[in-house]
Amino acid sequence: MGSAGRAGAEAAEGVFFNPAVLSHIPMVKMGAFYSSGQPQSGESQQTLAFSLIDGNPEAIIPGAVNYLRRSRDFEAGPAWKEELWQVSVGQFVLPRWALGASLFRFSAQPEEAWGGSFSPPESSAQWNGNLGLLYTPRADLGLALTYHNLLPSSSRVAEEFRLIPHMGLGANYLLSDFFRLRMDLVKYLDRNPDSRMNVAFGFESLFSEFFALRLGSHWDEFRSRHSWTAGLGFRGPRFLLDYSLERHREGGGAVHSVDLRLPFW
DSSP states (O other), X not given: OTTOOTTOTTOGGXXXXXGGGGGGOOSEEEEEEEEEEEEETTEEEEEEEEEEEEOOTTSSSOEEEEEEEEEEEETTSOOEEEEEEEEEEEEEEETTEEEEEEEEEEEEEETHHHHSSSOOOGGGEEEEEEEEEEEEEETTEEEEEEEEOXXXXXXXXXXXXXXXXXXXEEEEEEXXXXXXXXXXXXXXXXXXXXXXXXXXXXXXXXXXSSEEEEEEEEEETTTTEEEEEEEEEEEOSSOEEEEEEEEETTSOOEEEEEEEEEEOO
């Protein structure tokens, strides 16, 4: 949905955007995600991710563990591998107010290092965290505030891989049982002299009992990238399966994604 999801209280993938959404997932879920394509001219990318969410009401506090591995190939340079491990918790602190926090380890290094017997240089790994707040004044409305990358990156990390702190605002509105709108605003707090704002917008329509249609757009003014997305989802009684297509307006190919989620109890 155009990369909008900070206030998507019912969406498991929202943990990456806002860990506070864990307070609204009252079950155990496992998920797998895969994407492949060309996000921009001269770069191809493959991503594989797994998630485990425990929102069982009997749990002391809802939590999640996420793992992501990404391969990036460049025409004008060496291929890189990125890896992310993330642990998140989220809980209601007041009626209708939920707070969440994430701790993660991100690393990036040349692809050759993955096949060798040596450890990656210390400067390739970064520890950081996120905070999220989610307010649901009504059953059909969610409002979110997030802060990503709380800690400054070390100067030993290559500049292109340093994590930039940014804040986000999100809204999620259910127009009916069959139509949903989302919108996010994101501002990077460093390397952004013009105070550019990113905007993500999307909507979902449940056009039948089991199928959902999704459309969205993402204006990434910070990186001067603009994209649109389209997707189709199957919401079965035993599993959820989603497909999405993302295409950038500035050129490059398309990115295709598949997401499988299995709710247990």
